Amino acid sequence: MCETPGAPGREECIREVVIAELEPFADEISVDPLGSVAAVRKGGGGPRVMLAAHMDVLGFMVTHVEDDGDIRVLPLGGFDPKTKVAQRVIAHGREDLLGVMGAGPIHILSPEERTALPRPDDHYIDVGLPAAAVREIVREGDTVTRERTLVRPGNLVTCTSIDNRSGLYVMSQAMRRLGDQECEVVAVATTQEEVGVRGARVTAQRIRPDIGLPIDTTLANDGPGAKPHERITTTGGGAAVKAYDAGVLVPRIVGEHLRRVANARKIPHQVEIMTREGTDARELQLSGGGALAGCVSTPTRYIHQVVETCNPGGLAACAALVAAFCETAQDLLA
Template identity: 45%
Template sequence: MKLNIPLLSEICKTPGAPGFEARVRALVLKEVTPLVDEISVDNLGNVHAIKRGKAGNGKRVMVAAHMDEIGFIVTHIDDNGFVKFTTLGGFDPKTLTAQRVIIHGKKDLVGVMGSKPIHVMSPDERNKKPVMEDYFIDMGMSKEEVLKYIQVGDPITRERELIEIGDCVNAKSIDNRVAVFILIETLKQLKGHSVPYDIHAVFTVQEEVGIRGANVAAHSVNPDFGIALDTTIAYDLPGAQAHERITQLGKGAAIKIMDSMTICDYRMVAFMKQTADQAKITWQPEILPAGGTDTAGVQRMGKQGAIAGAISIPTRHLHQVIEMAHKQDILDCIALLKACLEKIDQYDWSH
């Protein structure tokens, strides 16, 4: 199998800051509707797609992939037309200098992240760590022109195309559009094939601001089993110690053991490892000391909780202007998710 690069590129490029996922949701609906038995959108904006299983015993598997991307929101337009903003999700401020962004107002307009030029900084300012408040967006327009198209409350996303670099893909919003892509591609592979239990494929909203969509969706689905799909840190860079790496690019799908919000069910971890080994899928363990994913909502917000875990995609440069994932790792994640959904009834969950 080869990666569908045009689809992955389109998914990454399509804007969808937390709370403003309409465009990426429309893309998901277009791709997923022909692949499932039922599809709907809840009040919060989650896409809820169901592929019915053959067992007929009412057991439900929820698979969650969040659609939103880290972004910004307009808070002020000054007398000279410069735009101030606050974040929607977490950013590393030092990566923003002179980067292009898109403000989604009455029409999409490109701007540039600006800050005080180094030539006029004091020695103390030069040595200071950048903070978000140092930045503004330069639209190249007067205030009067800006106000024709932009207002307080408009969302902002990064302006970057997907490119292929060596064995990797590089783009904005790999977190978490690569998981959206993986879930779509898995549903494509399952089209026409029977699965043991009902699969509730949920493309969630507002993960980057507190796992809000997954909480609502899990409460509605009330899953017996849960699998979240999300990126994780690959700190396999110069200077990294072996124990700091968390995951590495090119070493396969990551099976989450825990993060700061979730201790994955030991049975799900064992099931994923066994399934990967039996199918000869390359995998690596993941323990993430900081950060959380939709796994937390899927595990805890159903009425009785869920036997839950996560398949994570190793990613470099997370929460920066661009992010990078390995093509084979993405393929391994698709293969592992498909195998888990097909074999989930064959595991002894009683111990």
């Protein structure tokens, strides 16, 4: 999953992987006009629970091919400008082209340029080919993603796409764990989250869940120098149970239910409060006449960088908690 491309609006390749993962555990699968995948696991007459994990990752869109063969791009999603340059990337045209997004050598930069953030006009990709060859393969509107192989430093895993391929993995593992649950569970792999939670908005209005539970990453700001109140979550603290972010205020009964289930099944967990940014939870909560909504998150270091890093133990805890929630969610509406 982590090494399959899927820039916002161009999730075709990862969608095929997701369908193959979910199909064995679903009674039916559909794809909506925005490309989101919905896998339905029928229940015993209980409420409808919608899980949601977004498929897209940060990327770029090609805007122009220069006469020297360099490719101009615009960002798709929320990048930290400092992390855009000095990276290997892949341009996805008629075939994949490996390239580099370089920066001016420090030897020739002025003192002001050395401390300035890269501007959008500074972004171009060098694929090492003449313009005529590039234009045969890459066109305006094609997408570009960052290249990084998943590796395992110590007890962690790191890759450019932990956000949110970790959520897709957790969702598929939770579906695998389900038995004969009372609730109908609809596992949705959504599109275009990084550019405005667009896929979730459409799918939630179509499915109209009684209860929504997105699965995403959250900040683990637990590196050197971070004060306890700044950490948000820690990579070794288990699944993160969201209480608040910029898009959703989780109802008390949902948060308490998640923590109660986690305690009963001895699933390591922690509370997450994010003062900025949001997830698909906002759209699930506001769907139809409104739905109960929470969120389970994987604590992740260095989010939106090419070295996003998480703990596999956190993934296992998230999968166990999501499955347990689906098996008991009917209690929320009793």
